[in-house]
Amino acid sequence: MKVLVPVKRVIDYNIKPRVKADGSGVETAGVKMSMNPFDEIAVEEAVRLKEKGVVSEIIAVSIGEAKAQDTLRTAMAMGADRSILVETDVVTEPLAVAKVLKALVEKEKPDLVILGKQAIDDDMNATGQMLAGLLDRPQATFASKVDVADGAVTVTREIDGGAQTIKLALPAIITADLRLNEPRYASLPNIMKARKKPMEKITPADLGVDMTPRLSVISVAEPPERKAGIKLDSAAELVSRLRNEAKVI
Amino acid sequence: MTVLVFLDHEGGVIRQASRSAIAAANRLGDVDVLVTGPDAAAAAKSAAAIPGVKKVLQVTDTTGSSELAEPVAALLAQLADGYTHILATSSATAKNVLPRAAALLDVQPIPDIVAINDADTFVRPIYAGSALATVKSADAKKVITVRASSFEPVAAEGGNAVIEDVALPAGPGGSTFVSTELSKSERPELESARVVVSGGNGMQNEENFKLLEPLADRLGAAIGASRAAVDKGFVSNEYQVGQTGKIVAPELYIAMGISGAIQHLAGMKDSKVIVAVNKDPEAPIFQVADYGIVGDLFTILPQLEAELDKAG
Numbered sequence: 001m002k003v004l005v006p007v008k009r010v011i012d013y014n015i016k017p018r019v020k021a022d023g024s025g026v027e028t029a030g031v032k033m034s035m036n037p038f039d040e041i042a043v044e045e046a047v048r049l050k051e052k053g054v055v056s057e058i059i060a061v062s063i064g065e066a067k068a069q070d071t072l073r074t075a076m077a078m079g080a081d082r083s084i085l086v087e088t089d090v091v092t093e094p095l096a097v098a099k100v101l102k103a104l105v106e107k108e109k110p111d112l113v114i115l116g117k118q119a120i121d122d123d124m125n126a127t128g129q130m131l132a133g134l135l136d137r138p139q140a141t142f143a144s145k146v147d148v149a150d151g152a153v154t155v156t157r158e159i160d161g162g163a164q165t166i167k168l169a170l171p172a173i174i175t176a177d178l179r180l181n182e183p184r185y186a187s188l189p190n191i192m193k194a195r196k197k198p199m200e201k202i203t204p205a206d207l208g209v210d211m212t213p214r215l216s217v218i219s220v221a222e223p224p225e226r227k228a229g230i231k232l233d234s235a236a237e238l239v240s241r242l243r244n245e246a247k248v249i
Numbered sequence: 250m251t252v253l254v255f256l257d258h259e260g261g262v263i264r265q266a267s268r269s270a271i272a273a274a275n276r277l278g279d280v281d282v283l284v285t286g287p288d289a290a291a292a293a294k295s296a297a298a299i300p301g302v303k304k305v306l307q308v309t310d311t312t313g314s315s316e317l318a319e320p321v322a323a324l325l326a327q328l329a330d331g332y333t334h335i336l337a338t339s340s341a342t343a344k345n346v347l348p349r350a351a352a353l354l355d356v357q358p359i360p361d362i363v364a365i366n367d368a369d370t371f372v373r374p375i376y377a378g379s380a381l382a383t384v385k386s387a388d389a390k391k392v393i394t395v396r397a398s399s400f401e402p403v404a405a406e407g408g409n410a411v412i413e414d415v416a417l418p419a420g421p422g423g424s425t426f427v428s429t430e431l432s433k434s435e436r437p438e439l440e441s442a443r444v445v446v447s448g449g450n451g452m453q454n455e456e457n458f459k460l461l462e463p464l465a466d467r468l469g470a471a472i473g474a475s476r477a478a479v480d481k482g483f484v485s486n487e488y489q490v491g492q493t494g495k496i497v498a499p500e501l502y503i504a505m506g507i508s509g510a511i512q513h514l515a516g517m518k519d520s521k522v523i524v525a526v527n528k529d530p531e532a533p534i535f536q537v538a539d540y541g542i543v544g545d546l547f548t549i550l551p552q553l554e555a556e557l558d559k560a561g
């Protein structure tokens with residue numbers, strides 16, 4: 001069985017993003033970029049399914065600028081077999097990304113698409129659900145456990161009050177939550193091998209997808225800064241300040 | 250303009266976070282609401298009592314399919330005709346369903362808004378709250394989730410809306426509900442608690458994490474946790490505060506043994522007063538804390554309890 005894993009190139013999670021002076025967005029020039037952490041988890045899950053013999057082929061796909069190639073190489077170093085770059089300089093909104101992915105799913109016919117639950121740049125938490133909607137296929141979001149057996153996948157999902165388990169007939173869409181697994185680091189030999197794995201390059205137009213964003217960004221601003229307060233010496237002083245100064249207890 | 254709000258409820262009681270979504274919806278137009286899931290009939294009664302709600306649409310279903318995204322998204326897309334905006338609070342349930350409904354409507358959703366500028370223009374945090382983006386939607390209909398901590402919830406009582414039944418469409422099939430495991434707690438709900446006491450990696454283990462309970466009891470607080478505490482199994486996932494957990498903005502947030510990674514701050518930095526206890530004076534949490542104590546939390550916890558018991 002085939003798995004498609006969409007991976008997104010985002011500002012590394014250790015870096016504090018800075019708003020551009022002209023308020024048009026967040027500075028990405030010269031900033032360390034990495035694979036979206038949730039997508040690493042998605043790739044890892046696909047690789048584990050392959051190691052178990054459930055999956056035969058893993059295809060990584062990224063939609064974005066030419067540099068997203070680096071992210072695809074990382075995915076292949078982790079264990080994806082080949083990759084597809086859908087190159088565009090347009091801001092990638094989940095609706096448009098989902099349309100591109102739908103076209104690729106129709107072409108590649110994977111049994112599973114495993115996405116990250118959210119990209120840590122725009123925090124939309126939408127693409128997987130939208131892809132499932134467009135394909136009219138079952139979905140399991142925020143997965144913390146995935147079991148594939150007999151043409152179906154049983155998924156435990158993180159929900160507000162605890163956990164939910166659902167069973168989906170394949171083909172289906174899954175989005176990965178943090179606790180699904182701990183992604184591996186790519187080893188040096190695997191990084192070398194990944195350089196020779198195939199990468200196809202296409203454009204959204206090749207797939208007949210219009211990428212025009214529906215949301216226009218009016219401005220991007222820094223949130224109000226919180227100032228560091230004071231350090232206290234004792235629990236007694238803290239309780240007294242909370243009572244008499246902050247008046248919150 | 251009429252707005253449809255998809256409500257979350259627990260055991261038939263509408264969640265406070267959903268009343269915040271209604272508050273946001275009131276700024277946009279007349280409000281109808283939709284309730285689904287187990288106990289929907291009780292939830293519909295509770296929704297009908299919310300002032301300002303015109304009509305309650307209820308799905309009473311005993312098959313478990315109203316707990317699945319597919320039919321509920323299909324229903325929202327069907328109902329969308331009569332509405333300019335579809336809103337919900339940013340809960341796990343809504344995040345599962347609304348983007349799917351948006352795709353069916355060919356609409357780009359607008360997640361997690363913190364302010365409404367006009368019927369098309371909204372403010373939302375990006376990059377774990379490191380920036381606030383003002384975005385304008387070109388879609389004819391808007392599908393929106395609302396960050397509850399940014400909108401004062403409407404009252405729970407005083408209204409008298411009509412209740413109507415709606416049927417759940419079949420959806421694409423292929424998805425079956427197996428089970429739900431909810432953790433039981435007598436404490437206030439994390440996202441709407443007035444006080445939150447959170448523990449991190451510094452709590453060391455599951456046993457020690459329980460030491461936060463006496464403090465939380467004294468303050469009537471909900472308990473939260475950092476991702477490290479959840480990953481190590483001190484508490485279960487629904488306690489996680491942060492970019493990928495719950496977003497809270499209580500009057501008082503007490504962080505015990507939490508370093509203050511931006512992903513954690515993203516979930517609590519809008520709290521009114523932040524207290525941090527950490528043995529490392531350089532811990533980033535102190536940069537956002539109004540009051541900090543540098544020291545061993547296991548020494549300070551019992552002292553805090555004793556002080557609270559004095560002159561209370």
Ligand SMILES: Cc1cc2nc3c(=O)[nH]c(=O)nc-3n(C[C@H](O)[C@H](O)[C@H](O)COP(=O)(O)OP(=O)(O)OC[C@H]3O[C@@H](n4cnc5c(N)ncnc54)[C@H](O)[C@@H]3O)c2cc1C
Pocket residue numbers: 005006007008009025026028036038039042061062063064090091092093094097114115116117118119120121122123124125126127128215217220375382383384
């Ligand atoms: C104010 C603002 C400013 C922006 N500025 C920029 C900018 O300067 N540059 C820019 O490039 N974009 C920019 N964007 C777009 C933004 O970064 C996201 O690409 C877009 O909104 C998608 O949201 P998301 O990635 O959070 O989707 P989510 O739905 O959170 O993503 C979930 C999952 O979908 C998959 N996925 C999503 N996108 C892709 C992709 N492109 N390729 C492969 N898989 C994917 C991944 O598996 C991911 O884990 C901006 C958006 C806004 C609102």
Ligand SMILES: Cc1cc2nc3c(=O)[nH]c(=O)nc-3n(C[C@H](O)[C@H](O)[C@H](O)COP(=O)(O)OP(=O)(O)OC[C@H]3O[C@@H](n4cnc5c(N)ncnc54)[C@H](O)[C@@H]3O)c2cc1C
Pocket residue numbers: 013037038120448449450451452474475476477478489490491492493494495505506507508509510511512513516526527528529532544545546547
């Ligand atoms: C994609 C992504 C999403 C994430 N989402 C979240 C999220 O939603 N929420 C979240 O919290 N994190 C999230 N994280 C993780 C985050 O980056 C941090 O790793 C995490 O918050 C650290 O938790 P912590 O502060 O408890 O642990 P640590 O960083 O280990 O800090 C423990 C602190 O306890 C102090 N301490 C230890 N012992 C004592 C003692 N006896 N007395 C007093 N102080 C003591 C230490 O000095 C230290 O500062 C995310 C990370 C990624 C990559």
